Amino acid sequence: MRGRLPDEPRFVLYDLVMSRRSTTLEDLYLQMARMRAFEEAAAELWADGLISGELHLGIGEEGIVAGILDHLADGDAMALDHRGTPPLVGRGANLESLFLELLGHPDGLGGGNGGHMHLFDRTLLAASSGIVGASAPTACGFAFSHQQLRPGRVAVAFLGESAVNQGMVMEALNLAAVWKLPVVFVVKDNGWAISTRSSRMTGGDLVRRAASFGLTARKVDGSDVMEVWEEARRMTARARAGKGPSYLHATCHRPRGHFEDDPLLRRVEEPRALADDFRQVMKAARRAQQPIRSRVAGLAAIGRTIATVTVTRRRTKDPLSHAARRLDDPKALDRKAAEEVKGAVVAALARVGTRR
Amino acid sequence: MSTLRFSQAVDLAVRHAMDEDDGVVVFGEDVPMIRRELLARFGPARVRPTPISESAFLGAAVGASLGGLRPIVEVQLVDFLTVGLSALVNEAAKVDTFSGGRWQAPMVVRATCGGGYGDGGQHEQALWGMLGGIPGLTVVVPSNPADAAGLMLSAIAHDGPVVFLEHKLLSDMWLEWMGGSRRKSVDFDLPASGIEGAVDDPPVPVPIGRATVLREGRDIALISLGVGVHRCLQAAQLLANDGVDAAVMDLRTVAPLDRTAITEMAESTGRVLAVDEDYTAGGLSGEIAVAACAGRPSVRFGRVTTESTIPYARDREEAGLPNVGRILDAVKPLLE
Numbered sequence: 128m129r130g131r132l133p134d135e136p137r138f139v140l141y142d143l144v145m146s147r148r149s150t151t152l153e154d155l156y157l158q159m160a161r162m163r164a165f166e167e168a169a170a171e172l173w174a175d176g177l178i179s180g181e182l183h184l185g186i187g188e189e190g191i192v193a194g195i196l197d198h199l200a201d202g203d204a205m206a207l208d209h210r211g212t213p214p215l216v217g218r219g220a221n222l223e224s225l226f227l228e229l230l231g232h233p234d235g236l237g238g239g240n241g242g243h244m245h246l247f248d249r250t251l252l253a254a255s256s257g258i259v260g261a262s263a264p265t266a267c268g269f270a271f272s273h274q275q276l277r278p279g280r281v282a283v284a285f286l287g288e289s290a291v292n293q294g295m296v297m298e299a300l301n302l303a304a305v306w307k308l309p310v311v312f313v314v315k316d317n318g319w320a321i322s323t324r325s326s327r328m329t330g331g332d333l334v335r336r337a338a339s340f341g342l343t344a345r346k347v348d349g350s351d352v353m354e355v356w357e358e359a360r361r362m363t364a365r366a367r368a369g370k371g372p373s374y375l376h377a378t379c380h381r382p383r384g385h386f387e388d389d390p391l392l393r394r395v396e397e398p399r400a401l402a403d404d405f406r407q408v409m410k411a412a413r414r415a416q417q418p419i420r421s422r423v424a425g426l427a428a429i430g431r432t433i434a435t436v437t438v439t440r441r442r443t444k445d446p447l448s449h450a451a452r453r454l455d456d457p458k459a460l461d462r463k464a465a466e467e468v469k470g471a472v473v474a475a476l477a478r479v480g481t482r483r
Numbered sequence: 484m485s486t487l488r489f490s491q492a493v494d495l496a497v498r499h500a501m502d503e504d505d506g507v508v509v510f511g512e513d514v515p516m517i518r519r520e521l522l523a524r525f526g527p528a529r530v531r532p533t534p535i536s537e538s539a540f541l542g543a544a545v546g547a548s549l550g551g552l553r554p555i556v557e558v559q560l561v562d563f564l565t566v567g568l569s570a571l572v573n574e575a576a577k578v579d580t581f582s583g584g585r586w587q588a589p590m591v592v593r594a595t596c597g598g599g600y601g602d603g604g605q606h607e608q609a610l611w612g613m614l615g616g617i618p619g620l621t622v623v624v625p626s627n628p629a630d631a632a633g634l635m636l637s638a639i640a641h642d643g644p645v646v647f648l649e650h651k652l653l654s655d656m657w658l659e660w661m662g663g664s665r666r667k668s669v670d671f672d673l674p675a676s677g678i679e680g681a682v683d684d685p686p687v688p689v690p691i692g693r694a695t696v697l698r699e700g701r702d703i704a705l706i707s708l709g710v711g712v713h714r715c716l717q718a719a720q721l722l723a724n725d726g727v728d729a730a731v732m733d734l735r736t737v738a739p740l741d742r743t744a745i746t747e748m749a750e751s752t753g754r755v756l757a758v759d760e761d762y763t764a765g766g767l768s769g770e771i772a773v774a775a776c777a778g779r780p781s782v783r784f785g786r787v788t789t790e791s792t793i794p795y796a797r798d799r800e801e802a803g804l805p806n807v808g809r810i811l812d813a814v815k816p817l818l819e
Contacts, residue, residue, distance in 0.1 A: 180663070
């Protein structure tokens with residue numbers, strides 16, 4: 128069975144279905160709700176100490192992920208970053224086995240060996256990496272294998288806007304262009320590189336950067352799933368038709384910070400943490416023998432970061448609420464998603480049960 | 484002298500070096516928030532953030548050092564260092580030789596390393612053996628705050644590239660970031676004498692390339708570094724209860740390795756167990772074996788290492804990393 132991939136005839140069927148189907152906002156909302164429910168359950172498991180290490184959730188990115196995934200089917204590939212669970216949930220990975228992986232169980236997606244930053248699902252052609260830019264070159268390779276083995280299939284790379292500054296991403300954009308690869312680079316722009324404002328660390332404009340490599344490059348509002356969906360439809364169709372790579376830059380927010388219990392967010396949410404910190408840095412600045420100007424500039428830089436977090440986190444635009452406003456009964460979809468996820472969590476925890 | 488946490492001790496050393504030499508600069512991912520006290524002291528010109536561009540900022544550290552600065556460049560995890568490894572392996576490590584000894588690249592790469600908190604195999608590696616195998620690279624792995632501060636001073640003063648590795652189980656600040664250690668629901672095996680300790684102000688430099696014996700013993704020598712040292716000390720205590728007199732050596736430096744100290748230790752005990760959190764093959768534990776047998780080929784040698792990709796599952800992770808149980812098991816056959 129080694130090396131076996133989804134059967135070709137299913138691709139033909141898929142093309143037929145794709146050409147005739149119509150996706151509704153309800154469909155997309157339900158997918159987003161499933162991702163959200165999964166992530167919220169994961170957050171609880173993490174708080175309970177059942178998930179270890181760093182936990183980076185994709186809450187806030189659902190509009191982007193759902194808008195893209197709706198155009199994918201069997202044989203298409205995904206290269207994922209450290210926020211890999213929403214795309215896997217959306218692509219139909221087994222939720223129980225995903226939870227079991229996060230719980231480090233032998234029956235997890237990767238036998239409990241990978242964990243939430245390193246998720247691999249062979250049947251979905253989905254591979255993850257915690258190296259932030261790694262999805263871009265991996266997607267190029269998936270796309271190349273499509274060209275050789277599965278014409279008409281597409282590869283998608285999910286990555287953050289700050290990862291685009293990793294050299295391998297720029298190399299991948301160029302490689303995709305010169306090999307005319309069927310790949311869509313999806314950049315989820317939440318404005319932050321961990322605790323650093325990404326605009327302060329990025330020269331020029333990323334959409335123009337991608338365009339300068341010869342890619343079709345567009346910017347969309349990632350909190351509007353339909354806007355993402357429309358653009359993704361054009362880009363995936365273009366890739367399938369052999370017309371080459373695209374770059375989709377979608378803005379979003381990260382209401383939970385970089386990862387769970389984000390120390391930067393905590394400073395904004397807990398006045399005491401901020402006060403302690405403030406005392407510490409003031410003390411350091413006061414005692415230093417350096418020129419006053421550099422010390423003031425140092426304090427100002429710290430203050431600016433804290434202020435930016437404070438201001439930007441109130442401006443979040445949630446992709447689910449955005450879509451919910453245009454739906455008759457989003458609550459029913461929320462319930463449906465919650466039920467499915469709850470079933471998977473309960474089943475997973477029952478299997479973990481006596482192990483801990 | 485005051486009691487400091489591991490990272491505080493390192494920062495203290497950095498601070499003194501920055502006070503003494505305007506050419507010492509700090510940059511890397513998230514540095515302004517992580518080193519905010521240094522930023523408040525020295526300002527944004529000398530304490531600066533970088534994009535997530537490892538190839539660029541590690542390469543820039545090489546250039547900056549050639550241009551007269553003494554950069555301390557921070558990479559959050561040694562695993563991420565591999566993204567920009569060419570700058571270290573092909574550039575920094577070669578300068579001294581290629582210039583006929585006329586030019587050096589005095590730079591420090593400060594990174595965290597190590598596992599034991601469930602972050603998975605791409606975020607918990609040691610990699611010091613691989614790095615230490617490159618001629619021209621110096622690699623240090625301190626096991627306690629005083630050594631950390633002292634080695635950082637020596638690293639900054641060193642006229643060549645130094646990789647300074649900070650184990651996350653020793654550095655509570657990083658464990659909070661990477662392990663979510665503020666949760667009451669999690670528990671980590673933290674070595675008390677490693678995470679906090681007395682440090683002189685200013686710190687006393689610790690010479691690079693010099694191992695230290697933390698516990699004398701006649702029957703067997705446990706040779707380790709980083710967190711492994713603390714596991715060895717614990718194991719030695721248990722062995723003492725069984726009447727086995729085990730010595731514990733802290734290498735502190737991977738490259739250049741203190742081969743003389745290892746050889747002498749092996750000659751006096753006749754038995755050596757290397758406890759190395761890095762991978763088994765092609766790395767430090769094999770080099771310890773060579774040094775151990777250099778004086779007396781009849782020395783009995785064993786090793787406890789990381790034998791596979793570190794599993795994410797906490798129970799398998801614990802079983803796979805060097806731990807007290809594995810050390811005791813490995814000691815047994817050497818004593819027979």
